[in-house]
Amino acid sequence: MQKDALKKAAGRKEELAGHIRAFELCAERSEADIASPKDDLKDKCAPIRCFFLMKKSFWLFQAWKSEKLLADLGNNALSKKPALSPSFAEALSRAKHQLVAEAGGLECWNSLLPFKRTKLELTIEFSMVWTLGQDAYLGLSEAEKHEAEFLGASYGADCEPTPAKAHALNKSSQGAVKAISLASRIFNNKDTYCWYMENRGLVASQFPDMSNVRFQSHTEAAEVVLMDHQAILEFLEFVQDKKGHRKLNLIEVSLYKALHCLKTIMEAVTIVIYDSIVLHPYLKMVWGPGTESLNVLDLGLLHEEPKQHLKLIYTNPKLIFGANVPPETPCFGGQPWYTPAAMTAAFKLGFKLEHLSPITLALF
Structure with missing residues (x-):
């Protein structure tokens, strides 16, 4: 049972990665047009057709979008508030020194493979940016939060039917x-x-x-x-x-x-x-009968x-x-x-x- 659960979880993560890659390709294609807006991927996939996904896969996608949202808010806070940059750089430096200490010192740190060191540094940096994003998120209005977090289902070209279509469906x-x-x-x-x-x-x-x-x-x-x-x-x-x-x-x-x-x-x-x-x-x-040769202009x-x-x-x-x-x-x-x-x-x-x-x- 546990093995089956692990296989299903791995399958959903692979499915999520596949959907994200598909959206990235669509985003790259749309951004090739000079006139198209350069929106973020998480914004472009807001009207995702989630009825094609299983519930747990949709929840994974929702969690991924939330992480991306907080990261974007944190990066925007750094770019729009220069006063934060020195303190952030100082805190990041202390965090990296802490990583070296936890690894057993500089010699042990340098003995790690380069990609492992880079991965640990990026994880620490992302965590700090994510924390800034949380603070920025708390400062948003309810309408801004709803717009940023929106993730719904689309059943056609548009998410909402036209008034005429809604009337007919009703x-x-x-x-x-x-x-x-x-x-x-x-x-x-x-x-x-x-x-x-x-x-x-x-x-x-x-x-x-x-x-x-x-x-x-x-x-x-x-x-x-x-x-x-x-x-x-x-x-x-x-x-x-x-x-x-x-x-x-x-x-x-x-x-x-x-x-x-x-x-x-x-x-x-x-x-x-x-x-x-x-x-x-x-x-x-x-x-x-008898209208086979009738011209539409004669009607x-x-x-x-x-x-x-x-x-x-x-x-x-x-x-x-x-x-x-x-x-x-x-x-x-x-x-x-x-x-x-x-x-x-x-x-x-x-x-x-x-x-x-x-x-x-x-x-x-």
């Missing part, structure tokens, strides 16, 4: 969008789901493959959730009954609760309605038409929610519903949702 981490994402994670990884749905005689036995790079994958998944709403709930109950401990896991429980939440269902209904009225008809005009007038249609729907909500309104009336371009079964399910569930109309119009 909206997509809750409500119908989150519930649909959970459904995709569950059903696309369960062969039992396909078997169960096929035995129920449902057409949409395969749940849509959702991806951030696939257009309309969320709306397609929302359509399936509405069309097979009751069947999905029964499937989750079926899964629970088949488990030995008769308990759903956290993701399954979250989806089950979301599909019982009227607010979440209302968001899903809104997504499907907006998709059927605006998105699908519009994309069909741009990418659908200028087409891009203006949805704006007028959105205004028309916003001022006349009865075009969507009125009684006996044909699908061609609210749909952009006078087209029929892309998925009639999904719209039927949406309006069927919509009768239970008293705020569906204003929430839907908010998208317009």
Whole structure:
């Protein structure tokens, strides 16, 4: 056990040395540009992507940065306060004489290998500079301490997301969008789901493959959730009954609760309605059959038409929610519903949702 622990510790130190060397190479490369600022290495690696490191490796890196910080503060104190230099040189000289005495005298000291003598002298000097750095650190404000010690994680080009990105992440981490994402994670990884749905005689036995790079994958998944709403709930109950401990896991429980939440269902209904009225008809005009030879420069007038249609729907909500309104009336371009079964399910569930109309119009 002790040998394994020593091996792991040595491995982490080697890993730390490798990371430091990589940062040094990056720093040398960036400083080759005349216009680039000559920042210290410890400052350049402040936004280190620490999720790639083990915790103990990260702690080693943090300790290394703290030592470098105190050394820099000590050296800055010597350079900015000339009055310290004579006293520091005198103290350093006394410390070196102490080293010679501890080695057994001048003769024994000179018998040491040159690199050993140099190493001992540098260790003493670093210790004294480090002590000066500690005194300088105590004189910093809290904001200066935080900036100097900062060591965080970066998940992309920037450490902090833009306001637009933060807003999008916040909206997509809750409500119908989150519930649909959970459904995709569950059903696309369960062969039992396909078997169960096929035995129920449902057409949409395969749940849509959702991806951030696939257009309309969320709306397609929302359509399936509405069309097979009751069947999905029964499937989750079926899964629970088949488990030995008769308990759903956290993701399954979250989806089950979301599909019982009227607010979440209302968001899903809104997504499907907006998709059927605006998105699908519009994309069909741009990418659908017969557009293979269409020049993008010819789409200028087409891009203006949805704006007028959105205004028309916003001022006349009865075009969507009125009684006996044909699908061609609210749909952009006078087209029929892309998925009639999904719209039927949406309006069927919509009768239970008293705020569906204003929430839907908010998208317009």
